[in-house]
Structure formats: C-alpha cells, structure tokens
Amino acid sequence: MSKVRQQPQYPQESESAQAGDTLLQVRGLEKRFPLSGDFLEQLRFEGGKLKRRQAFVHAINGVDIDVKRGETLCVVGESGCGKSTVARMVMGLLHPTAGEIRYDDRRIDHLSARQLLPYRRRMQMIFQNPYASLNPRMSIQQTLEEPLRFHHPDWSRQQILDKIGEVMVSVGIDPEWGKRFGHEFSGGQRQRIAIARALAVEPEFIVADEPISALDVSIQAQVLNLLMDAQERHHLTYLFITHDLAVVEHFGTRVVVMYLGRVCEVAETRTLFDRPRHPYTQALMSAIPRLDDDGPAHIKLPGEVPTPVNLPSGCVFHGRCPHANDRCRHEIPQLIETQGSQVACHAIEEGRL
Amino acid sequence: MTIAPTSSSTTSPSSRWARFRSSYLLYSFKRDWIAQVCFAVFVLLVAAAILAPWLASMNPYDLAQIRILDSELPPFWIDGSDPQYLLGTDAQGRDLLSTILYGARVSLIIGFGAVMLQALLGVTFGLLAGYLGGRVDAFLMRMADIQLSFSTLMVAIIVGAVIKATFGGAVYSEYAVFILVLIIGLAEWPQYARTVRASVLAERSKEYVDAARVMGFRAKRIMFRHILPNTLSPIFVISTVQIANAIISEAALSFLGLGMPETQPSLGSLIKSGFDYLQSGSWWITLIPGAVLIVLVLVINLLGDWLRDVMNPRLYKG
Numbered sequence: 232m233s234k235v236r237q238q239p240q241y242p243q244e245s246e247s248a249q250a251g252d253t254l255l256q257v258r259g260l261e262k263r264f265p266l267s268g269d270f271l272e273q274l275r276f277e278g279g280k281l282k283r284r285q286a287f288v289h290a291i292n293g294v295d296i297d298v299k300r301g302e303t304l305c306v307v308g309e310s311g312c313g314k315s316t317v318a319r320m321v322m323g324l325l326h327p328t329a330g331e332i333r334y335d336d337r338r339i340d341h342l343s344a345r346q347l348l349p350y351r352r353r354m355q356m357i358f359q360n361p362y363a364s365l366n367p368r369m370s371i372q373q374t375l376e377e378p379l380r381f382h383h384p385d386w387s388r389q390q391i392l393d394k395i396g397e398v399m400v401s402v403g404i405d406p407e408w409g410k411r412f413g414h415e416f417s418g419g420q421r422q423r424i425a426i427a428r429a430l431a432v433e434p435e436f437i438v439a440d441e442p443i444s445a446l447d448v449s450i451q452a453q454v455l456n457l458l459m460d461a462q463e464r465h466h467l468t469y470l471f472i473t474h475d476l477a478v479v480e481h482f483g484t485r486v487v488v489m490y491l492g493r494v495c496e497v498a499e500t501r502t503l504f505d506r507p508r509h510p511y512t513q514a515l516m517s518a519i520p521r522l523d524d525d526g527p528a529h530i531k532l533p534g535e536v537p538t539p540v541n542l543p544s545g546c547v548f549h550g551r552c553p554h555a556n557d558r559c560r561h562e563i564p565q566l567i568e569t570q571g572s573q574v575a576c577h578a579i580e581e582g583r584l
Numbered sequence: 585m586t587i588a589p590t591s592s593s594t595t596s597p598s599s600r601w602a603r604f605r606s607s608y609l610l611y612s613f614k615r616d617w618i619a620q621v622c623f624a625v626f627v628l629l630v631a632a633a634i635l636a637p638w639l640a641s642m643n644p645y646d647l648a649q650i651r652i653l654d655s656e657l658p659p660f661w662i663d664g665s666d667p668q669y670l671l672g673t674d675a676q677g678r679d680l681l682s683t684i685l686y687g688a689r690v691s692l693i694i695g696f697g698a699v700m701l702q703a704l705l706g707v708t709f710g711l712l713a714g715y716l717g718g719r720v721d722a723f724l725m726r727m728a729d730i731q732l733s734f735s736t737l738m739v740a741i742i743v744g745a746v747i748k749a750t751f752g753g754a755v756y757s758e759y760a761v762f763i764l765v766l767i768i769g770l771a772e773w774p775q776y777a778r779t780v781r782a783s784v785l786a787e788r789s790k791e792y793v794d795a796a797r798v799m800g801f802r803a804k805r806i807m808f809r810h811i812l813p814n815t816l817s818p819i820f821v822i823s824t825v826q827i828a829n830a831i832i833s834e835a836a837l838s839f840l841g842l843g844m845p846e847t848q849p850s851l852g853s854l855i856k857s858g859f860d861y862l863q864s865g866s867w868w869i870t871l872i873p874g875a876v877l878i879v880l881v882l883v884i885n886l887l888g889d890w891l892r893d894v895m896n897p898r899l900y901k902g
Contacts (some may be wrong), residue, residue, distance in 0.1 A: 269722075322798050344802065351800030364791035368813040377809075378799045428795065 253336075254436055254468050255298035255321065260330035262316055262492075263287035266540060289539045290316045292492040292547070293330070295566065298436070303462070303469040305483035305500070307476060307515070311536065313492040314472045315359075318440045321470065322356050323347055334436075352382050355429035359441040361421035365413035371424055372409035375399070375431055382432050394431060401464070402427040402457060419450035423457065430461060438470045443478065455482060476519050480504055488512045491539060491547040498572030508574045510552045510584070546577065554578040612894045619890040622883045629880055633689040640682030641668070645848055652677045656866045674854070674869045675861055676846075683854060684873050688880065690850040694764050695831040699823055701769025702830075706776020707819065711807045713777065714784025725781070728774035736771040736833055737840075743767050744842040757845040764843060768830050779822050783815035817895035824888030828881045835877055851877045 266286040267273045275284045291313045298304045306314045319325045321332060323339070332340040339350055358364040365374060375395045379386065386394075396406040402423040413421055422442060429437055439458065443451040455478065461467060473479060479486055483500040488509065496509040507513045514530040532551045537543050546564050549555040556577070564575040578584040604610060613619050632639060642649045655677040658665045665672060671680040713724040731739075747763055748756045756763065787793065788811065796806045835852030837843035839859075844850040846857060851873045858869025 319794075324794055324797060344800070348800045351798065356795070356798045358791040358795060360791055364795050366792040366796075366810055366814070369810075377801075381799065381801060381805075425795070432799070 252299050253297050254300045254334065255296070255470065256333040256336075257294060257296040257317070257321070258331050258333070260291055260294040260296075260317065260320060260332065261289075261328045262291040262313075262320060262325060263289050263328050286540055289542050290492055291320070291327075292542065293563075294489070294492070294494055296487055296494065296497075298468060298470055299485075300468055301466060302484035303471055303482055304485050304487060305471045305473060305479040306487045306489060307474060307479055308489035309474065309536065311539070312489045314474075314489055315440050316492075317489075318356070318438045318470065318472050322354065322438055352432045353434055354436040354438065355432060355434040357422075357425055357429050357437060357439040357442045360445050361418050361425050362445070364425050365421055367413055370410055370412055371399075371404070371416075374413075374424065375409075375428055378428060378432050398427040398431045401430065401461070417450075418446050419454060422446060422450075422454050426454075426457060426461070430465065433465070435466070436468045436470070438472070440472045441474070442471075444473065444475065451478075458482075476515070488515065491536060491542070493547050494566060494575060495548065496572055496574045497566065502571045506570075506572075508569065508572055508579055508584075509576050510554055510578070511548050546575075552578075554584055556583075609894055612890075616890060618886060622886045622890070625879065626883045626887060629688060629876075629883070630692060632685055633692050636682075636685035636689050640679070640685045641670075642679050642682050644678040644683040644686055650677050656861065656869075658866075659868050659872070671872055672866075672868050674858060675866070676857075680868065680872060683849060684851070684876055687849050687851045687854050687873060688876060690761065690844055690848065691831050691834060691852070691877070691880070694761060694768065694834045694850065695827045697761075697765035698768035698772070698830040698834075699826045701765060702773045702776055702826060703819065703823060705769070705773035707780050707812070709773065710777040710780025711784055711812060714781040715788060715803065715807050715811065721781075724777065728777050731771070732774045734771075736768065736829075737836060739771040740764075740767040740833065740837050741840065741842055743770075744837065748842070753845075757847065760844050760848070764834055764837065767837075768833050771833075772826060772829065775822060775826060776819070779818050780815055783818050784811055787811045787814050821888060821892040821895055824884055824891060828884040828888070831877070831881055831884075851880075 264287060266288055267284060270283075273283050273285055275282050294313070294317060296304070296306075296317070306317065308314050316325065320327050320340070323342075327340050330340075331338055334350060334354065339347065342350075365371075369377075372395065375398065376391060379391045379394055383391070395409065399406045399409070404420065404423050404427060408416075413424070416424065422445075426442075442458070443454050446454060458469070459482065462469065471479075471483065480500060486496075486498060486500050486503045487494055488496045488503070488511065490511050496503065496507070496512045498508075503512065504516065507516045511532075514532050517528060517530045534551050537547070537550060543550055543560075545561045546552070546555070546559045549559040552559065558577050558581075562577065564577050564580070566573040566575045567580050569579055576584065613623075637643070644650070654666065654669065654673050655675050657669050657673040659672040659680075660667065660670055662672075669679045669681070671684070674680055674683060709724050709728070713721040744756075744763065744767060784807075793806060793810060796810050801810075831851075834843055834850060835855065838850050838852030839856045841856070844853045846853060849857065854873040855870050855877070858866065858871075858873070862870050
C-alpha cells in the first residue's frame with residue numbers, strides 16, 4: 232500500500248491473480264424489505280379463502296462489487312436505486328437477505344456483533360446528514376473520546392487526549408472546541424467532526440454515504456479535499472456513495488453505476504466518462520450540464536423508474552431502454568467484460584450497441 | 585502542531601451552571617408567573633413535609649403525646665377551639681396540622697418512590713422494546729396493554745388484599761409504605777414504557793445511533809448512553825404527571841382502607857378517618873387534609889404542564 236492512487240487497473244487483470252488486492256468483495260448481494268407487516272396483516276380473503284400474501288421491496292437484487300485496496304470506488308445512481316442500502320449492509324447495519332460480503336478474504340456478513348468487533352476499527356462510516364450523526368447530548372470531546380476508550384481500553388488518559396487532539400487538528404477543528412456541542416457548529420464543521428470520529432480509530436476502509444450532499448456547495452469542496460488528504464495520509468480505501476457525477480469525476484478511481492438494485496456498469500472513472508457503454512449510463516452522462524451546452528443532446532428516457540415491489544422481468548432497465556428486445560424482457564443480463572469496463576447489457580453482448 | 589494537554593478537559597460544573605442560566609427553561613420560568621407560584625407552593629409543601637418533625641407541635645405517631653380528651657376540637661377561627669391546636673384535632677385527639685405535615689410526608693414519599701420504581705421499570709422496558717424491536721417489542725407492549733386494561737386501583741386492591749391476608753395486618757402496617765410503593769410502581773410502568781418506546785423509535789432512526797453501532801458499541805451502551813439522554817424530556821414531563829397520579833392513587837387506596845394504617849396516616853387515610861365524622865359536624869378532619877391534597881396535586885400538574893410546553897418545541901404557544 233505504498234501508493235495512494237493506483238495506476239488504472241482493468242478489471243480483466245484484477246479478477247484473476249490479484250485476490251489479495253481486493254479489500255472488500257460483495258457477491259450476489261440481495262436485500263428485500265417486508266412491506267406487508269406481521270403475520271396477521273398478511274392474511275387476505277380472496278375468493279372465499281384465507282390466503283397469506285407477502286409483499287417485499289426488492290431494494291438490492293444481486294449486486295457484485297469489488298473494492299481494491301487504496302482506491303476510491305464511487306457508487307452512483309438515482310435516488311432509491313439501493314446505493315445506501317449496499318453501504319449499510321457492508322457496514323453490518325443491515326443484514327443481507329442473500330449473498331455474501333467478504334472483507335480481506337473473510338466472510339463478515341454472518342458474524343455476530345462480538346465477532347465483528349475487530350473489523351469495526353478497520354472499517355468506518357461517514358454519514359450523509361451531519362446534523363443527525365452527532366449525538367446532541369454529547370460534547371465533541373465525548374463524541375471522539377468514547378470510541379477510543381472503547382477500542383483501546385489499555386490507553387492512558389493522556390494517550391487518548393493526544394489522539395483526540397491529533398484527529399481534531401487533522402480535520403481542521405480547533406482542539407479548544409472540544410467542550411462544545413454539535414449544535415454549536417455549522418454543517419461543514421460537523422461533517423469534519425464526523426470524519427474525525429471515523430478517523431480516530433485509524434480505519435483502513437471508509438464507507439462514505441453521500442457525505443457532502445447535505446452541505447453547502449461552497450463547503451463541499453473543502454470536505455472533499457479533506458477526505459482526499461486523509462486518504463493520502465492514512466492510505467485509506469473509500470467506498471463512496473454519491474449522486475453527484477462531478478464529484479465522481481474529481482474523486483473516484485472506479486465507478487459502479489446502479490439502477491433499481493442492480494449493477495449496470497463498472498469502469499475506471501476516465502473510461503466511464505469518456506465512453507459510457509450501458510444505455511442507462513449513457514443517459515446519466517448526457518444529463519450532466521456542461522458549459523459548452525449549446526444544443527443539449529440529453530438522452531430522454533421514457534417513463535419512470537419501475538417500483539421495486541414488482542420488479543420487471545429480465546433486465547430491470549428494459550422498460551425504458553431504447554435498445555431493448557425480447558431477450559431483455561426475459562433474461563437477466565450478467566456483467567460482461569468489454570473494452571475496459573464491465574457492463575450488464577444484452578445489446579452490448581450481442582454487438583447491437 | 586502540538587496540543588496542550590489542558591486544552592481538552594471535560595465540561596466543568598461552572599459552565600454547566602452557566603448553560604442552565606442561559607437556558608430556555610429558566611427564561612420561560614422567569615416569564616411564567618403560574619409556574620413560579622406553583623413552584624413556590626410545591627417547594628413550600630415539600631419543605632414543610634421534610635421538616636415535619638421540627639415544625640410540628642406534636643408527633644402524631646407517639647401515642648404518649650395524644651390526649652383523647654382533646655378530640656374533635658375545631659380549628660382556631662371557630663368557637664370552642666384550643667389555641668394549642670391551630671387547625672383543630674381529629675377523632676383521636678391528634679393535632680391536625682402536625683398530622684397533615686406528617687401525612688404529606690408519607691404521601692410524598694410514596695409518590696416519589698412509586699414514580700422511581702415506575703420509571704426504572706418503564707424506561708428499561710421502553711428502551712428494550714423500542715431499540716430491539718421485533719418479538720421483544722411485541723411481547724413487552726402486549727404486556728403493557730394487558731397491564732393497562734386493569735385499572736391501577738383494581739391491581740392495587742387485589743395485591744394489597746392478598747398481602748394483607750397472607751402476612752396479616754400487623755406486618756402490612758409495618759411495611760405499608762414499601763408495599764404501596766411497590767403496588768403503585770408495578771401498576772403504572774406501562775405509561776413510561778410507551779412514552780419511552782415512542783421516543784426511542786424516533787431516536788433510533790437518527791444517524792448518531794448508526795454511528796454508534798458502526799463503532800461496535802454494544803446494545804446496552806447505545807441504549808443507555810446514547811439514546812436515553814435524548815429521551816429525557818418526555819420522561820421528565822411524564823414524571824410530574826405520574827407523581828401526582830401516584831399520590832392520588834395512594835390517597836384513594838388509603839381511603840378504601842388498603843393504604844396507610846390509622847397510626848401513621850397519609851393524607852388519604854386522614855381524609856378517610858375524618859369521613860365518619862363529616863355528618864356529625866367535624867368537617868375539618870376531612871376537608872383540610874383534602875384541600876392540602878388538592879393543592880399538592882394541582883401544583884404538580886400545573887408544573888408538569890409548564891414543563892411539557894417548555895420541553896416540547898412543537899407545543900410552543902400551542
């Protein structure tokens with residue numbers, strides 16, 4: 232892990248030999264949320280018979296993701312496509328319905344809270360809303376002190392204080408402010424404190440769930456730079472959830488594009504922005520406003536995102552895809568390697584696109 | 585950059601006092617004369633009850649000080665009163681003022697004790713139900729529903745009667761205070777459990793709880809150190825109402841003869857003991873302790889109302 236920014240690595244190479252290079256491996260991840268309440272609420276009278284009916288929100292439907300050491304893997308997609316759910320399952324805040332999550336080649340999704348404890352120090356999370364992610368009844372000092380005391384019971388008081396001072400300085404918060412409470416800070420400062428809390432336990436992997444989308448635009452760049460500095464200094468790996476493509480272009484090593492709980496396309500940032508392959512990615516990229524936008528060539532997708540309660544058969548995108556054919560309506564496309572990116576699309580596989 | 589070790593010391597008491605002085609709580613108290621009057625009356629009553637052994641002219645528990653010949657003397661503004669007994673005497677010749685002071689003490693002890701027990705049970709169950717959810721939640725809340733479907737008095741009467749029958753009246757009289765605290769405490773915990781559960785459900789979805797879980801903190805620590813401090817305001821508010829309720833419950837039980845014995849009367853048993861003499865003209869034995877009880881409960885309820893308005897921002901000027 233000598234380099235922070237790794238040279239572009241094409242998925243073909245990494246799949247085979249460099250398993251040790253993969254920090255986080257997600258395979259066949261599925262998550263569905265029950266929609267129909269408890270047992271009694273599921274009973275329905277239909278045609279004179281009592282029937283049990285269950286409905287689910289299919290939030291994640293078979294997601295494969297690899298995060299390599301030292302990279303920033305950005306997950307993009309519109310609201311409700313399951314980006315945050317993936318992040319929460321990786322952190323163990325939600326239990327997957329199916330599939331497995333491996334961290335450093337060990338399966339972690341079925342571990343108990345106690346067995347997960349050693350991983351808690353290695354992987355941390357930064358949340359979207361800095362107004363809710365700091366406990367309103369705890370001072371900044373207490374917020375930062377508690378994780379340290381918990382994970383380092385053998386540390387002396389002075390060691391803990393030194394560490395707190397160090398992380399506060401590293402995120403640009405004056406250590407003198409430790410006595411203050413969260414509500415006394417601005418959104419950007421609170422997010423810095425939340426980052427300090429995550430960094431305090433010296434993790435190697437950070438899941439950031441839209442960490443800047445709740446912030447003022449003028450503050451976003453500061454926090455983003457802070458995250459990049461921290462990455463360089465501590466050799467961090469990021470799983471970065473966002474819907475801001477400008478941030479992805481600036482920040483990401485590789486990009487995962489999600490739609491309705493599935494992965495459409497995985498590619499190096501440059502590759503994806505230069506040549507998006509999947510029809511959905513193409514539509515997404517065409518929606519980025521550009522300065523030289525005289526005659527905008529937006530790809531307009533007909534219709535709306537289908538409901539995740541009744542998933543479309545076959546490719547989840549077929550209802551809105553201009554290139555869909557009969558196969559797309561019946562067969563679920565798998566990720567295939569093509570020219571430096573992985574794409575889940577029959578049209579590309581068949582050479583129609 | 586080096587950090588001075590003194591820079592990050594924890595909050596000192598002086599700054600906590602400063603924070604209280606600049607708080608909305610104090611600000612609103614200073615502007616609300618009803619709250620001020622209620623608080624003054626409440627403090628006065630509590631102080632009088634605590635200081636009863638020094639304030640009262642006689643000890644109503646001490647049979648040697650009671651003179652049966654002085655029974656049923658009227659208060660000072662009625663002819664035939666004895667200046668020694670300011671508010672008159674009861675049927676056994678006890679000074680009514682002294683007995684009321686001691687009685688208020690018993691009532692307040694039972695009220696606070698029962699509420700502490702209620703809060704302990706209710707907060708624990710409410711936290712567990714709200715944070716763990718699922719089957720634990722369903723079980724605890726159905727228990728609460730069942731408990732609430734009995735009235736407090738019915739539970740208290742049954743439990744009280746069973747204890748009295750099992751251990752005999754003498755044991756019951758001796759431990760009456762503890763038994764009443766236990767009965768009223770056990771009968772009313774669902775009020776707390778439901779309130780706490782509702783606020784835990786609201787707090788649990790906030791990201792600071794997720795942050796604590798991601799840190800690997802155990803459920804107990806998250807519940808008591810992170811969520812509980814954020815649910816304190818509704819707990820405070822419900823506590824005031826519950827203290828008033830517990831005092832009333834105790835009075836009702838004593839009035840029914842299942843509460844404090846004659847020998848160490850609470851306000852309720854004092855009202856009851858005078859009730860038999862109401863028709864014969866000695867109204868003061870019932871009405872004066874009754875008035876004290878009403879004032880005590882009213883003051884606590886008004887303070888609770890004020891506290892609810894202050895602590896629930898959605899009800900500002902509501």
